Amino acid sequence: MSERILEMNSITKTFPGVKALDDVNLDVRKGEIHALIGENGAGKSTLMKVLSGVHPYGTYEGDILFQDNRCEFKNINQSEELGIVIIHQELALIPELSIAENIFLGNEQATKGVINWNKTIIETRALLKKVRLNVDPEEKIKNLGVGQQQLVEIAKALSKKVKLLILDEPTAALNEEDSENLLQLLKEFREQGMTSILISHKLKELLKVSDSITVLRDGQTIRTYRRTEEEVTESMIIKEMVGRDLTELFPDRVYNVKDKVVFEVKDWSAYHPLDVERQILHNVNLHVKEGEIIGIAGLMGAGRTELAMSLFGKSYGKKITGTIIKNGKEVSFKTVDQAIKNGVAYVSENRKEFGLILIDDVKNNLTLANLDRISKHNVLNTSKEVVEAENMKQRMNVKTPSIQQKVVNLSGGNQQKVVLGKWIFTDPDVLILDEPTRGIDVGAKFEIYKIINDLAEKGKSIIMISSELPELVGMCDRIYTLCEGEITGDIAAKDATQETLMTYMTQKGRS
Incomplete structure (x- = not known):
């Protein structure tokens, strides 16, 4: 040896x-x-x-x-x-x-x-x-x-x-x-x-x-x-x-959860986009309040990403049925653009394929999802774009020599910050995060957690999907468990353990 x-x-x-x-x-x-x-x-x-x-x-x-x-x-x-x-x-x-x-x-x-x-x-x-x-x-x-x-x-x-x-x-x-x-x-x-x-x-x-x-x-x-x-x-x-002690893996949080339900999903069902006889989601019901962080836990194939994408402008699935209620009113998002305009954003689990244009620079990636904010009469205000991108870079603490840097040259953690910043730039009321810390180190995770907590403190409603159960327990107020496309549990984080969550994640029909 x-x-x-x-x-x-x-x-x-x-x-x-x-x-x-x-x-x-x-x-x-x-x-x-x-x-x-x-x-x-x-x-x-x-x-x-x-x-x-x-x-x-x-x-x-x-x-x-x-x-x-x-x-x-x-x-x-x-x-x-x-x-x-x-x-x-x-x-x-x-x-x-x-x-x-x-x-x-x-x-x-x-x-x-x-x-x-x-x-x-x-x-x-x-x-x-x-x-x-x-x-x-x-x-x-x-x-x-x-x-x-x-x-x-x-x-x-x-x-x-x-x-x-x-x-x-x-x-x-x-x-x-x-x-x-x-x-x-x-x-x-x-x-x-x-x-x-x-x-x-x-x-x-x-x-x-x-x-x-x-x-x-x-x-x-x-x-x-x-x-x-x-x-x-x-x-x-x-x-x-x-280079320092991380005595706590999760940052302290200022709780600002209100009683107001911002986003509610009722009886949501969807079928596979290629095999329309195969049902992926079965009558899913969930809600998230103002300033609340809810988690979605499930094993591989449980339907977590499929649920997120189907809610985000029906970007996944066929024969989708069910109701979305936002701020007390029924809404319908038939496209991603409609979802964005109605204050819903989705950070994909696959940042390189669905979240970023790798060959483009940081500036363009940060502003791409909300060009209306930096345009007038469909003409891009490049000076305003630079200012907004610089502000978002600072807010997200993206480590890059310049906003002109190609995203492909950034580390995974900084790429993830750019994706998150891109969707925060749309100023959403509801932010769906699909594996927001996948493939990044503990230091970068801590920074992402602080950003999520800051959004919740400002009244944003967060839906967080993660394969890491300690992450959900450490970050969320409540955790929904998903098994084979069905919600099997709605558990307060203070009552959640990895063993409890895994039990609900592996047994259908518990809720």
């Missing part, structure tokens, strides 16, 4: 206006699970892109030694040839191709240019068996769940004779069961002698499986813990990550 497989010495990487890595050192031992942790923007993903050749030799300073050999990777193919394989947070699979085709894409089992499909299928079956995925190799990727797709990515890595497996936020989009299965798989790989680098914000997971933990902060190496040599706790890691 003590033999080094990887050394990264004095790695410095600069982007225009930003020093992403500043003299970073990383020492990974053979056959261990080495956790890499830090706030969004700390440099974790950048460091791994340097290692894998995504940022080629010559674009950074410092040295990489892999198995005692100095490496100067010009591209990702060169690193993969040595057995260094990275699985990014955004899975790189082609939905319309089969599992077998995806696994061997670019590494085809061919003789004289002719693919041997029989060999491809046999090899795929063997790889799927290694990752404990019992599916047909010819099944299309689009028919698999996110957890299964993650296992396909790992099988693809194994096909490249991987020696060092890098996983960037592998459980960010997985439910608890799929996350546990993946972590168990990594432990099995460790027993077989494989080395893994695991990037994650989920501290409990890291403490469960890691042998070593390296903390980055502001592009610098802060500390490496060797678990066999010292006791490590969550609070120790958090302090190193953020």
